[in-house]
Amino acid sequence: MAKRKIKTKHPQKHRANKSKIHRKPKAKVFVVNVKKLFGIEEAVKYLLDLSGDKGIEVFKYLITHGEMEENLLAKRMKFNRANAIRKYLYKLYNKNLVSYIRVRKGSKAWYTYYWKANPERLVFLLKGIYEEEIKQAKKSIELNKTADFYVCEVCNRRYSLNEALENDFRCSNCGGNLQHLENALFISDKENRIKFLNKKIANLDKLVREK
Ligand SMILES: [Zn+2]
Numbered sequence: 001m002a003k004r005k006i007k008t009k010h011p012q013k014h015r016a017n018k019s020k021i022h023r024k025p026k027a028k029v030f031v032v033n034v035k036k037l038f039g040i041e042e043a044v045k046y047l048l049d050l051s052g053d054k055g056i057e058v059f060k061y062l063i064t065h066g067e068m069e070e071n072l073l074a075k076r077m078k079f080n081r082a083n084a085i086r087k088y089l090y091k092l093y094n095k096n097l098v099s100y101i102r103v104r105k106g107s108k109a110w111y112t113y114y115w116k117a118n119p120e121r122l123v124f125l126l127k128g129i130y131e132e133e134i135k136q137a138k139k140s141i142e143l144n145k146t147a148d149f150y151v152c153e154v155c156n157r158r159y160s161l162n163e164a165l166e167n168d169f170r171c172s173n174c175g176g177n178l179q180h181l182e183n184a185l186f187i188s189d190k191e192n193r194i195k196f197l198n199k200k201i202a203n204l205d206k207l208v209r210e211k
Contacts, residue, residue, distance in 0.1 A: 029211040030120035034063055037207050042129075043122055051091040058088045062098060062117035070100075070113040089115060096121045123208045130197045130204075137190045137197075149181040 037043050038060075047056045061077055062068065070089075071082050079085040092098040097118055102111035150164040151157070154176030159167070169178045 030118075030208050031211050032119040032123065033207045034119050037119060037122060040126070040204075042126055046122065046125065046129075047097075050095060050097075051088050055088040055091055058085060059092055059097060059117055059119075062115060063119050067114050067116040070115060073115060092117075095125060097125075120208045123204050127201055127204050130201050134194050134197050137194050141187050141190050144183045144186055149183070150178040151181045152176045153179055 044056070047059060051059070058073075058077065061073070065076075068076075070085070074080075074082045074085040077085060089098055089100075093100070098115055099118060100113050100115045102113050104111050148161040150159045150161065150169070152159075152171035152174065155171060155174045157171055157173050158181070159171075159178060164178050167178070170176070171178060
């Protein structure tokens with residue numbers, strides 16, 4: 001068994017060394033409706049918070065022009081040095097929104113970097129944010145369904161039923177009256193929010209398909 005493993009592994013290793021290309025395992029290829037994606041306010045805001053105006057420009061440029069060598073990209077985008085553009089590339093790279101391959105050419109000691117954009121990642125990142133919010137909303141609904149809460153009319157401090165009983169339905173903070181908290185409205189608000197987020201997720205799903 002062990003012998004066979006070595007035999008199958010060896011030729012691959014040999015080829016990789018020869019080509020001198022260091023690349024991650026072949027990824028799935030996606031087709032993304034970029035125009036619609038950039039029409040989503042949250043998508044633009046996400047990029048803006050991550051990498052600023054310049055970062056968005058770099059990301060868009062790579063989407064439009066495809067994989068590009070780093071120095072050429074810097075020159076085309078009017079950055080004075082490759083170093084200046086790397087700052088933005090790394091910020092995007094941290095979220096896998098761009099990726100690179102590096103190639104050693106001939107006997108040169110340094111690598112040449114080729115960058116490309118992964119717009120589908122932006123779709124997946126947004127979906128992840130919505131899914132997390134749905135998860136929290138569901139938790140919050142469960143908590144409010146099972147727990148019996150009382151709230152102070154004056155300062156809005158919350159009390160459990162036991163606490164309210166102990167304090168004779170008076171707020172220990174300000175002495176105000178404690179009212180039974182109406183959970184139905186809170187829960188239906190959360191349920192509506194979940195519906196809304198699920199619609200957003202469904203719309204995001206329409207923007208990307210596997211090639
Ligand atoms: Zn109070």
